[in-house]
Amino acid sequence: xxxxxxxxxxxxxxxxxxxxxxxxxxxxxxxxxxxxxxxxxxxxxxxxxxxxxxxxxxxxxxxxxxxxxxxxxxxxxxxxxxxxxxxxxxxxxxxxxxxxxxxxxxxxxxxxxxxxxxxxxxxxxxxxxxxxxxxxxxxxxxxxxxxxxxxxxxxxxxxxxxxxxxxxxxxxxxxxxxxxxxxxxxxxxxxxxxxxxxxxxxxxxxxxxxxxxxxxxxxxxxxx
Ligand SMILES: *Cc1c(COP(=O)(O)O)cnc(C)c1O
Numbered sequence: 673x674x675x676x677x678x679x680x681x682x683x684x685x686x687x688x689x690x691x692x693x694x695x696x697x698x699x700x701x702x703x704x705x706x707x708x709x710x711x712x713x714x715x716x717x718x719x720x721x722x723x724x725x726x727x728x729x730x731x732x733x734x735x736x737x738x739x740x741x742x743x744x745x746x747x748x749x750x751x752x753x754x755x756x757x758x759x760x761x762x763x764x765x766x767x768x769x770x771x772x773x774x775x776x777x778x779x780x781x782x783x784x785x786x787x788x789x790x791x792x793x794x795x796x797x798x799x800x801x802x803x804x805x806x807x808x809x810x811x812x813x814x815x816x817x818x819x820x821x822x823x824x825x826x827x828x829x830x831x832x833x834x835x836x837x838x839x840x841x842x843x844x845x846x847x848x849x850x851x852x853x854x855x856x857x858x859x860x861x862x863x864x865x866x867x868x869x870x871x872x873x874x875x876x877x878x879x880x881x882x883x884x885x886x887x888x889x890x891x892x893x894x895x896x
Pocket of ligand 1: 837839
């Protein structure tokens with residue numbers, strides 16, 4: 673990654689970065705065996721998540737997420753005036769699937785949940801996703817690389833699930849600010865439309881190069 677950064681020429685910083693972040697999207701698509709049309713990148717997963725709230729949570733029904741979870745969800749919901757409801761965990765700090773059966777305006781759940789660290793298997797999320805074809809279910813996989821099952825496979829089967837990832841934890845690149853989402857081409861298109869209406873040039877040239885180098889050096893990533 674250091675090499676990739678030092679190879680970026682100062683001259684290249686005179687120009688705007690690629691707003692489509694093409695090289696990083698291609699690297700991530702290849703890494704996850706997905707089509708590029710299913711990948712969206714943003715400035716950290718906080719950016720991707722906030723953009724997703726803005727893009728997908730427009731219903732009058734409440735968006736559901738756990739009570740004890742990542743502390744930014746209710747901040748964005750309040751900021752964007754999205755009705756929301758937090759569902760309490762059970763006595764073992766687990767998420768109760770039955771809480772997420774009711775009609776709603778969307779769902780967001782980290783897997784593993786943060787800060788509890790409790791993870792659920794893919795089938796747990798598949799039931800929730802399948803029960804809600806009318807809304808978007810976001811699965812925040814910030815800590816998935818530390819040993820839980822990924823739900824990226826669900827994006828091949830369901831067009832209403834968005835899996836959000838970050839380079840900040842398992843890749844130890846929080847300073848670069850790289851996050852991404854994998855979902856159906858429709859969801860990715862809506863997210864991109866929202867991003868391009870907001871600020872097209874979010875990821876800088878140096879970060880794009882560092883991100884590609886990290887994704888391509890998988891031996892190093894797996895060894896650490
Ligand atoms: C750290 C974290 C994020 C944000 O990560 P960035 O990519 O650094 O913005 C999002 N969700 C959860 C659950 C996190 O722990």
